[in-house]
Amino acid sequence: MGPLPALWGGLLDEMWGYVRGAGVQAGRDVMVYLVDVPNVEVGVDLEGELVAPWGRIVACALPRGRAATTVAPGALSREGVAAAHAAVVEWCNTNGHARAGVRWEVYDHWRDDDPDLFETAVFRLLDS
Numbered sequence: 001m002g003p004l005p006a007l008w009g010g011l012l013d014e015m016w017g018y019v020r021g022a023g024v025q026a027g028r029d030v031m032v033y034l035v036d037v038p039n040v041e042v043g044v045d046l047e048g049e050l051v052a053p054w055g056r057i058v059a060c061a062l063p064r065g066r067a068a069t070t071v072a073p074g075a076l077s078r079e080g081v082a083a084a085h086a087a088v089v090e091w092c093n094t095n096g097h098a099r100a101g102v103r104w105e106v107y108d109h110w111r112d113d114d115p116d117l118f119e120t121a122v123f124r125l126l127d128s
Helices: 004-022 078-094
Strands: 026-033 040-046 067-073 099-107 119-126
Touching: 004 026, 004 040, 067 078, 078 099, 078 119
Parallel strands: none
Antiparallel strands: 026 040, 026 099, 067 119, 099 119
């Protein structure tokens, strides 16, 4: 899987530090895979506007268009997220929907009291 899992936490820490310092309201963590080989954008969904990008932090948007989606329930795991992506691909293949190549994940807020309530939503952009 390469170095991405080890880098992800630091990238999110950098993003959250900037967002909190800028006073922008933000929601869940997001990772967008622009192609099947790791070319990713790591970020957070914002409830406000990112006024002044800084360093590696820039404003961007989730892909627009129709998407197939499902949820990986329970504590975050590579296996669970991989199974959710596989289920979306299988659904697309079964139902004749071509995928555009872009996919993304939106991570729920962590719950120390009950990790089983955590959910990871996975999406695959569909060709129009």
